[in-house]
Amino acid sequence: MTTRARDEYTHPGVRRKRLAPAYVPYLFLLPALALLVWFRYTPAFSAVYHSFTDWNGSPGANFVGLEQYRALLQDDIFLQSLRNIFIYTLARTVLSTVMALLGAELIYNLRSFRAGAFWRMVFTVPLVIPATVIFLVWQRIYAGRLGLLNEVLEAVGLSGWVQPWIGQTDTALLALIMIGFPLVTGVAFLVLLAALQNLPSSIGEAALLDGCSGLRRVFAIDLPSIRGPLALVVILGVNAGLQEFAPMLIVTGGGGPINATQSPGLYLYQQAITYGKYGYATAIGTVLMLLTLAFSWFILRSRYRGAHDVAV
């Protein structure tokens, strides 16, 4: 078949009138592509380049090879920040995915449409609250004196449990992990609920006829059927977790105490903005980018391994 023939016929026997030359769609994509390259790819490549220099934010920088990476490997605070962020990401991703799935299943199984719509709204409205406000509210909840959590503990006779939640190394990271509890709200909940609602009703009915209990259906039918959206939720969770720095900056005042809540993202920010060590900061950023890519790749690989819903 000639090129002309391929342009004019998408299917044998079906003639399609050519509306515009083939390159026209690419012209429409060009502005978006240019913005993407300029604002996303260029800074990323620039960061990788600058990680091999001693750039201090001013024009001009000396090439120092792998010196910044060597320093990173010997930097105890950076290594601690990696440990912290792995714990934080794992715990937050597992908790938020499980809780979102739980919320989505409960609403999916509601028989009343009105009740479903009401609870869906209840779980999604908090999405519009700015994250900074949420962090400031939780900072108040965790405050040692006049903090809501300690006040409640005292009110129910658990004075022995009163603690400086974000003022000691034992509990500070846990306190950050639990911000937003019960963690049902958010994009994860919406994605999983939409995935469940898109499942053909015939599958559920067949399972019911076969005597499959609700819980067994969740594990035997729902979960395998929504592997794609689940993988997306986990990837988003891992990406957000690994790059997290706002709660460490706002709630625990810069990753404290004694770097118990330090994260690579916050450490990067401090090195660049506070100390003017942009070369070092870009090395941290490059490591973070590679970690995020690696985790995303592994999650995607595991999602497609043995999957029934896509052809690999």
Next chain:
Amino acid sequence: MLIRSRTALFVSIITLWLGSTALAQEALSGELSVYLNAYYDPANAPETAELMRQIAAEYEALHPDVTIKLVDSLPATQDLETFLAARMAAGQSPDIMWQQFSTRNLRGSSWWVPLNPYFDRPNPYIAEGTPGHEKWSDSLPGFVLAQTRAADGNWYQASLDWVETGLFYNKTMLDEAGIDPESWTSWGDFVGDMQSLRETTGVDPLGMFMKQQGWSNWWWADDIFLTVAWADQAESFYMGKYNDAERPWRQLAAEEIAKAILDEKLVATDARMDDYLRMSKEFVSLFPIDYAGIPSADELDPLFFGEQVATVWTGTWKSKLYANSVPFEYGVTYLPPITAADTPHAQGTAYRVGGPSSAGQYGIAQSAAENGKLDLAVDFLMFLSAPQNFGRLAASYAGFIPMVAGAETGEVMGGFQEIAELPERLFTDPDGRLTLEAGDAWSQAMQAYFLGEADEEATKTRLQEIWLSGANDLCQQQGYEWCPN
């Protein structure tokens, strides 16, 4: 004839000079953006902000081609350094900008214009006969200029006001516990009273907090305890170039600290640091339980107002708020003298924690110079610093002590007169001692010590590492002639 010609020539030159001066004044034009911290904070100090708008309008009336754009003070929750770093990188900083002097001096000429040549010029806005009219820097006290000079010898800011700190205390609570601050004659008295206050009332004695990065009011205590430990060695740390005959006792410059460390005169593993650590730990034991989790000094106010803490160590900038908001009788006192009975190196005095860390510290961004606004920025800064202008602002805000000659101090000093007469600290806050990074590392090492994650020996070793690394970094940045290769 010759005489007449010479006279004519002289008159012509004078006329030309006056004309060119007038022309230079008239030639000022353009828009100048100005960030004045608390002196232009419409959200929190609307009356002062309105006054500042009026002062800017007066300047615009003198220079019709000039527009003064006042930039709102950032809210306390926003990081000013981030705000500034991003704008400096883009060359879009406000032309006249506030920054804490210690941080500003570390940024140096990469961000800020050295003001040395302008300080020597006359300030036409200061009345004849008033210091500063003939030489701008004469309007500022010598000790202010000395303390705000950068390690490279330049002045990057005009410091127009000053802050003092004191211990605001709940008079009712202390009376009920039988404590009279006037009776404190030593550190031991103070600690004993504060401990008994906690036992009798269950209230935390001291409203203080400690962050692992950036300023917290614990830094002030650290300055004092370090000063007490090394006060008797001050003479050997001083470098001639910083000496001032009028101030035989003065605060150390960063260069002097670095040199003392590298000369092994100032050593953190020295036995005298044992007392520093002991006193620091005693002091921290009087803080609220979550002192390491309190995010800012403003969070101490509700604790004090709600009688959750008996005292708060804060500064003159809170005077107005406290006068209007504290629901009980309160007073202002200070830490007692630290005597030889408390620690063998003590000199029997307290040290005041005050200084130029106030709202009236203004520098001119390099981007203003690059955009051809330097003359305008200098002129407006001179106008603002004139006592008839800055004095009004300071009186309206009533949170800082104006340092400009001819400006009235006002009510803000109530309760602080005696404190202001104490000798100054030998050591400034950790971030200004060597480098910002060394300052934060110091906070983290001390936090580890207070929270029981490091013992005394490990802490001293770590502090010495921080000092050595900070001194070497400062040497590398500034290239002092005495630095080791």
